[in-house]
Amino acid sequence: MLKLLSGVLGLLMLANVHQACAALTIEIIGAGENQIPVSLVPFGGDEKLGLAINEVVSDDLQRSGLFRLVDTTGKSPHEPAEVKYSDWQLRGAVALAIGTVSTQANGRIEARFRLLDVVKQVELVGQAVSATDGQVRAVGHRIADLIYEKLTGNQGVFSTRIAYVNRQGKMFSLIVADSDGYNEQIVLKQSEPIMSPSWSPDGSHLAYVSFETGHAAVFVQSLYTNQRKVVADFRGSNSAPAWSPDGRQLAVVLTRDGSSQIYLMRPDGGDIRRISFSGGIDTEPNFSPDGQTLLFTSDRGGSPQIYRMPVEGGAAQRLTFAAGNSFSPRHSPDGKSFVFAHLSGGKFFISAQDFQSGQMETLTEGGWEKKPSFAPNGKLILFASEARGRGILATVSSDGRVKQHMFTQSGDAREPVWGPHL
Amino acid sequence: MKKLVISIVLLNLLAACASQKPKETTAAPATAPAASSAPATSATTAVDALNDPKSILAGRSVFYPFDISVVQDADKPLVQAHAKYLSENAARTVKLEGNCDERGSNEYNLGLGQRRADGVQKMLVLGGAKTAQLNSVSYGEEKPRASGHDEASWSQNRRTDLNYAK
Numbered sequence: 001m002l003k004l005l006s007g008v009l010g011l012l013m014l015a016n017v018h019q020a021c022a023a024l025t026i027e028i029i030g031a032g033e034n035q036i037p038v039s040l041v042p043f044g045g046d047e048k049l050g051l052a053i054n055e056v057v058s059d060d061l062q063r064s065g066l067f068r069l070v071d072t073t074g075k076s077p078h079e080p081a082e083v084k085y086s087d088w089q090l091r092g093a094v095a096l097a098i099g100t101v102s103t104q105a106n107g108r109i110e111a112r113f114r115l116l117d118v119v120k121q122v123e124l125v126g127q128a129v130s131a132t133d134g135q136v137r138a139v140g141h142r143i144a145d146l147i148y149e150k151l152t153g154n155q156g157v158f159s160t161r162i163a164y165v166n167r168q169g170k171m172f173s174l175i176v177a178d179s180d181g182y183n184e185q186i187v188l189k190q191s192e193p194i195m196s197p198s199w200s201p202d203g204s205h206l207a208y209v210s211f212e213t214g215h216a217a218v219f220v221q222s223l224y225t226n227q228r229k230v231v232a233d234f235r236g237s238n239s240a241p242a243w244s245p246d247g248r249q250l251a252v253v254l255t256r257d258g259s260s261q262i263y264l265m266r267p268d269g270g271d272i273r274r275i276s277f278s279g280g281i282d283t284e285p286n287f288s289p290d291g292q293t294l295l296f297t298s299d300r301g302g303s304p305q306i307y308r309m310p311v312e313g314g315a316a317q318r319l320t321f322a323a324g325n326s327f328s329p330r331h332s333p334d335g336k337s338f339v340f341a342h343l344s345g346g347k348f349f350i351s352a353q354d355f356q357s358g359q360m361e362t363l364t365e366g367g368w369e370k371k372p373s374f375a376p377n378g379k380l381i382l383f384a385s386e387a388r389g390r391g392i393l394a395t396v397s398s399d400g401r402v403k404q405h406m407f408t409q410s411g412d413a414r415e416p417v418w419g420p421h422l
Numbered sequence: 423m424k425k426l427v428i429s430i431v432l433l434n435l436l437a438a439c440a441s442q443k444p445k446e447t448t449a450a451p452a453t454a455p456a457a458s459s460a461p462a463t464s465a466t467t468a469v470d471a472l473n474d475p476k477s478i479l480a481g482r483s484v485f486y487p488f489d490i491s492v493v494q495d496a497d498k499p500l501v502q503a504h505a506k507y508l509s510e511n512a513a514r515t516v517k518l519e520g521n522c523d524e525r526g527s528n529e530y531n532l533g534l535g536q537r538r539a540d541g542v543q544k545m546l547v548l549g550g551a552k553t554a555q556l557n558s559v560s561y562g563e564e565k566p567r568a569s570g571h572d573e574a575s576w577s578q579n580r581r582t583d584l585n586y587a588k
Binding site: 283 | 489517524525526527528529530532533534535536537539540558559560561562564565571
């Protein structure tokens, strides 16, 4: 326990150091039950670069809650021949990461990395990871993904990106950042609200809602060219864009025929057809991974709850029955469950429900917690929360054990959504 | 004449009722739209009732209970007065802006705010306003008037504003 505590403290201190030079502070609450002990030796060669990469990899692995970092003091092997396995067995590590890094003449960073099984004394993976000038964090995230994949059997998500809206006074920014919140890029900044960013399945575009024309309209913007296009701008409100898994359709919510109803359209705005027909508010559509069904929020039964319907329209089935209101459903990547925001007793909780059993599980302690979305590997859930009077980003592991708060430097972070594997 | 006086008194009472509810809190930026849209009236034209701070038309907001989008009885005279004004002043246009408290998802609240604004629009049309004079939109919970996590703030944020074009 003491070890765990000091680990967390160490990380907090590290995080405080980060604040000076980056936009985020990260706090971790709780820990996984069976953490894998790993030693990460800072890479040789360009030692400064090696330390920078080491820090990114260490932070990534610790943030997942699945790893415990074993001290490397006094030992710094960089090649397999330099490794004395008994040293690491004594320290309790089951895996050891070593390597070298150099900067090429053209500015490219090239890291040669190996992950060694300390118990079996074999190499688990050896790979060269390179990136263009200045992409130290990308190299670190890639290496963390490789370690995560080898040691847990699941795909890593450290190299993926997230999108969210930052509100500062009357200014709204649509931001894309690394999964750890660093490397922020402003996609759009304006004095009218921005809502509901949604990633295209290939990560190349964002659909979102902007109020710049005086009411809610749906835009699609390329993240490569920054070109943007209004795709739904009818009477009233146009909102809640969601991409189909094949990227060929957008589900949107329009009020052009009355109350908020769900429509399908092409991502360029063409071929619009209505698929929900209730007198109430139907909103927040989300496609199942197989593209066959939609989850959505509706108040057709008297209060906002989660429903499911076939994508081509038809009878909807109510899924949530717990006391209170339920919002913002999103499928897990394996399609077996969904997460949602649950308002009960004056607090918002992040909850998950299994489709087959109908069993609901509350993953957080409750507060002002909204808009959950799964990491593409299904192991983490990103959501909007609040701490110290500010809107922040937070994650919780899908088993509810490990929680993490990400504080942006200023303003309120809201409407986060996790992007796909690239 | 007596009858007329009584009805005017009644109207004022109703107006007071509508504009007093809910109580202002310090958190609110207390800029009443009526105050900002009261221009220096030109001497040659008749006084526009819209600019008379004592008129019921000075009230520009309709308030709601939680998750409700139907105009409440207390606010109906206000909406009806605006309907009458719009029917008599065909050149005036008004933007109906639905707003919500934060106890919902942002998207659900966008829908709820739209339903609030559309409800006011419907009542205005029934009262004689032309659809072309009206434009209903929703800001959901995106433009709160008060920012606290409490009923004092929430009650201010659950409203439809009648925002006349200048």
